[in-house]
Amino acid sequence: MLAGIIDHVEEGVLLLKGDQVRWLNPAARLMFPALEQPVGRPLVDVARDHRIDGLALRARESRLEQAAEVELPVSGRILQVRAVPLADAEVALLVRDITRLRHLETVRQQFVANLSHEIRTPLAGLDLAAQTLSAQLPADGDSRLFIDRITQEAERLANIVFNLNQLAALDAEGIAVEHLPFSVDELVRALIDRYQARAAAGQLILRAEIATTGSTALGDRAKTDQALQNILDNALKFTPAGEVVITASADHDRVEFAVRDTGPGIPSRDLSRIFERFYKVDRSRGGLPGSGLGLSIARHLVELQGGTIDADSTPGAGTVIRLRLPAASLTPA
Ligand SMILES: Nc1ncnc2c1ncn2[C@@H]1O[C@H](COP(=O)(O)OP(=O)(O)OP(=O)(O)O)[C@@H](O)[C@H]1O
């Protein structure tokens, strides 16, 4: 009865004894059509792929489940393969064809990339026209109010487009990431310098707390800088009064940057979701501008470098966002 059911599932199922195929369901026959009579033949002749054969071998020898994504060279199909060890040198091979899924992901990424690229030009035109008009209008009155509004909204749109572009670039595979030592203190001080004026304009104190001077992170300075800017932008935007503190500390194998604010905080039910794309806490309150992309970009940038990012918050008291990166070894190689 079980075999009857397995005959109808979409996942390809092959049962192996040693390196030979003992049994396979119709879905597996469609995925691996090379042989008319696959039963009793070695897996490598049936699947025609050494990576799949190697996966089954590793599962058999290690007695541990193995998984891999394999793109077949001739058909271009993308398969997700799991090799599950059973008793007596038997292995079950479970194969899912995820070609369509991967294709849809690519289409989505390209769509976002194209859209954000296409919006740039008309947006720049709009901004230029508004600025030209603005120069010709009297310093106050209704038309001044509206033209300023147009300029602000154009700027907000440009920001969203910039973020979408950046996400699209991060999604595209093969993005270059540096793994070089850079100074933790210097990065924090540069950030403080850059944002001091904005903090002062909002009546906020912005300062640094550096616990271990002279520590060095191993990663991509520009990407870390960008991630911290997105975090700092939030802290300054959401904190109505008080202070924003950037801290830096290090132990022997990690460095940690943290941005702490005295803002409204984030409810615990939202805390795990703020790094998702487009996620904003309490959208209905509207209020502060933003598209909900800043932190998802920050997470991307940090994880590309082998780092981690997390958030801690006490509603009513403030928020801390922590970013950890590998520390550069003190003894030069
Ligand atoms: N320091 C903070 N204090 C309070 N809430 C925060 C803080 N940082 C982030 N949040 C919440 O997390 C959400 C997601 O932040 P994120 O930076 O991704 O988006 P955004 O700031 O709304 O928009 P964008 O960064 O794209 O301009 C914010 O909308 C806000 O609700």
Ligand SMILES: [Mg+2]
């Ligand atoms: Mg933000």
